[in-house]
Amino acid sequence: MDTVPVSPPKNVEMEKWTDKNSKTYVLESVPDLFQSDTDDDYLYEEIPIEEFEDDKSDTEDENLEKTVRNITERKFFEENELDLKNIEENKDNVVNTTKESEVVEDYIRNFFYSRGLKKSLETFQEEWYEFKKKGNLSPEDSVIVPDVYVKNQKLTDNIQKLRTNIEEYKDIANKAQSTFEKLKKERDFHRMHHQRVVQEKNKLISDINRLKNKCSKFEPMIEGIQKKYETAMKEKMLTKLDRDRLAGKILSLETTITQLENLIKENEDKKVNNSRISHSNLNSKNMLNEIDNTNNENNNNNELTINGSPINNTKLSHKRGISGREGIIPIGNRQNPYSNMDIQPVNVSQMSMIQNIKGHDAAISSMKLHPKKKILATVSDDKYWKMWAFPSGELIMSGMGHSDWIADCDFHPKGGQLATASGDSTIKIWDFLKGQAISTLSDHTQAVWGCAYHDLGDFIVSGSMDHTAKLWDIQMEKCKHTFRGHSDSVNNVGFQPYSNIMYTCSSDKSISLWDIRTGMVTQTLYGHNNSINCGAFSIKGNSFASCDADGIVKVWDIRTNVVLTSINYGPSSVNKISFDPSGTILAIGSDDGSCKLFNCNTRTNIRSLDEKEESVQTVLFDNNGEYLIIAGSEGYYQIYK
Template sequence: METKMAADPEADKYYLEKEQITVDSDDEFQYEEVPVDEDFVAADLEEDLDAAVRTIRVSEEDAQATARKDGMSKPSVTQHPEVIDDFVRNFLVRIGLTRTLDCFQTEWYELQQRGLLHEEDIGVVPDIYMRNQNLDNEIKFLKRDVEKYKDAAMKAKETYVKLRKERDYHRMHHKRVVQEKNKLITDIKRLKRHYAQYEPTLQQLKKKYEVAMKEKMLSKLERDRAMGQVTGLQSTLKSMESFKGGSVTTQKANGQSRRGVPVDGTGYGPTQRMLVEERQKAMMDVKEFPQDYKRHPNDSEFPPDTGVNPYLNQAKALPGHLTRTGGFRLSNTFQAHSHPVSSLSLHPRKQILATSSDDHTWKMWSVPGGDIIMTGEGHMDWVSGCDFHPSGSKLATSSGDTTVKIWDFSKAECIHTFTDHTHAVWGCTWHSCGDFLASCSLDNTSKVWDLNSLRCRYTLRGHADSVNSIEFLPYSNTLLTSSADKTMSLWDARMGLCAQTFYGHLHSVNYATFNLKGDMVASCDSYGTAKVWDVRAVAPIVSFETGPHPANRVGFDPSGTVLAIASNDSTIKMYELSNGKLSSLVGHEDAVQCLLFDRSGEFLVSGGSDCTVRIWS
């Protein structure tokens, strides 16, 4: 292009710039073909293409909406035509011809002052020049965009190749895993078929073993009963021989020497003999009662509350090394149930343990070996508690099905079911005489049952929430209950009245128990707080924290110097009352639900939510 700079025809013509404009053609551009992976499915490509088209359309609609919004909110910019001298100046400034610009301006202003420039020479620049300049700028922008898109395409190509390699690797790995899985499934099916052949034999052997162990235990009970009768007959024979001798002094001496041991063929001790005599007198007096007397004729009489616990001397003589918290180590573990173990009870004279579980069953085991003896099935819901009869011939169980059942080992069946509770029953406990059973329930009450008349003698009302535990003080008519209303209460079982209430816990009391002497009570709550109370002062002696996990069960050792707490953090906390030392027994894999000490203090038994029973000795 060329521009005429002066009006004089004789003046020289100056060419500011001469440039050949080339037209880009799509035919000259070298396209690179992108190979298509044969593994791609046409349907997937069509879905990806449709998704890309939808995305582009949405982007365009958003851009148009944004443009309309900007157009409404901002005024448009009007571009005025550019005059020739400004166009030349901008051109010279853009390409850096400063000296030429000075010469141009000097000559331009001089001719303009002389009036030698015509109107058409100093007007606006023709549209063609402006259009060419805009096209030139657009070409530069497009070239930059092309370079940018080319770089992006190369990066996308590299990413695509990398992803395809990773896809091929993972596809191959997936095929290998599928092959291994199919092989394992085949092996498992083969093993199942193999072991299915042995399953009937194992079930038969298990049943035979349980029957044998049950017969063995029943034989031991019969032998003990026979030995008791033999001992009573021998004592009677000796007393008759001494009576024939006519020595009254000798009889008195023999009576004193046999104080506290059976002296007749019944096998009863002094307390039981006194109870039998009182019951016989009461039965003789029944005939003289009026016709409208409401007492059941088979009701049992509570024994006098003057009994002496025969285990007190044994507790005093307990060796010191057995009461130390550090002296207990895990000695045996056995899988007891298929669900959490909820309660434990030891036979009064034999090394036999009873367990109850959430699997609706109770079982008997020989300890510390862990051999199963008997299994009881009959409850319709989880079994919450169990307790051996003082004679060891029966077992009482409580359940979430609102019932309390009595099981007789000699008959190997349930002999009675108490159904007066209206909600789940949490626990049960036997009176030392064996004629009364107490239970506690979610219905906020406790009940005292008579085993002779098979009825509820008293309903203990007073707690404002669920009664979580209940326990008879050994050789006494005193009951201890703990409740979710954060209190504990002492009850007189002969009248069904509350004698005293302990206040001090800030959370639901999960369990409470006496020590062997009966002068202290230990309790634990749902926040892990444990307390030891003085029964006579009705005040706490010591309080300590084992939380924030709940404490489920608490128990004194026979000497009354060590307290064991079953915690929900899968440990057993051991607290020494003498020095306040707190330690932990670690072994359970889940929450510890129950524990108890052997009467001799030689070992500790615990059960938990991991379905196991563990023995610490």
């Protein structure tokens, strides 16, 4: 039999696939896809589509398309080669192992046997052998059956399979192409969106710069207005003080006139009356001078008096220290006017914040209330001291003269002066009517942590980092006595109310009580294990409390040096403590940003005010127990009522 090649050309289907997949796809622009939905007045710059067609990334997209096509083609050829290889291997295996060329009769026998045609097979064999025996079969009838038919059949099956695979690859390629086009459109959309965001950003930057320029123009105006406001408040305060002084003069004059009228009515004799009137006029003149001198005491504070009687009506120089009168420490303790009063404890459980005022640009280190008027003084690390209307929070007066932070302050008992202690190692005394510092005490060699007036107003005590405390004579502007005994910094000083007993709290973990007349230690309190930050007497003078850097607060019995109560608020340091007017409630300011309120009688915690994010530096009850003031490191102070 003749063999006829029936395998198709190998490259026919591949060329069709290549032609079909080599088409050029054009991305149509959709203008509506990128239109903005917003109705703002801002005019955006037009961004044409062609701007992105020349982008370098387009070349990358074309390379991506070619890469996908190459991968698909490579996969197709690899599978075809694999099939052909399998066919060749199977062919080699048949030839080399079991399959041999068949003759015609064996082919027919195998056909009948495989189909189960046993009778036909028997009939064929009988006839076949009979013809072969008779010689009726030609040599051509016994030749080997060619394998070309088998090969053609296998090739036909392989072609069909390849066509099926081609169709599948076409579907995959079409899906990839559509996905690629979709991603390309999204890319263009996001590019345009990015360009719009850039334009909006540039517009916002220009607006911010314009607003900054406006603000820079407003700042000098605001500073000028602030200075004018402070000046006006200072003048207002001075006017109030002058008004009070004049009111006192008027009251004294009215009293004098009344006395003169009574003298005139009592005199019956005309000559005697005239004489007495003349004498009364002289007395009236002297009384007016006395009233004037008494009411000007806050202006010069240089009038020399003994037991309230003037010994010299001549006004001296405003300069301190030249009056020639040295301050005299009283021999004994004075009667405490609050000792016999029955003062009720403050109901702190009902207190709520009524004011939150920005007082300073740095931490507020101390506060004091005016002894006679509703005025609050604050000092800060920003080197300023300020006076505020209380509790409204209006700024009345401010001053700056220290070259370093201010740690403490105290009002003169008569209210006309303020003493401030600073890190520049000095204590300054400020006169409100003069509007300036009238004295600077500078014998300390290191920072001054605390200062306090004696209740008679002639002396100031101060505590310093140089391990000493000093008693200052205000009239003479000199140190009257230096108290040495601590081995570390003296952090806080003060007086027992209406007495000559001074206390000092030190970093050497001890508290000393001193008699300012002798300069000797009368008692020393031990019990703290870390630096003592603050101490405080109650207004009655019968309770004393102290606090340290470990957060320990102790209440002492001064008579026996025994600790009555010890409370642990650690590990945060306790910075300041303050008694209410009854001496029962203790306010405790801590580094953890809270102010604890403790009842010393029941020895229980009442509540905790946790309004601050930073540490509480100082706390203070007012003299009536109506308000509680808390100040901290952020420069704000809060008023609770």
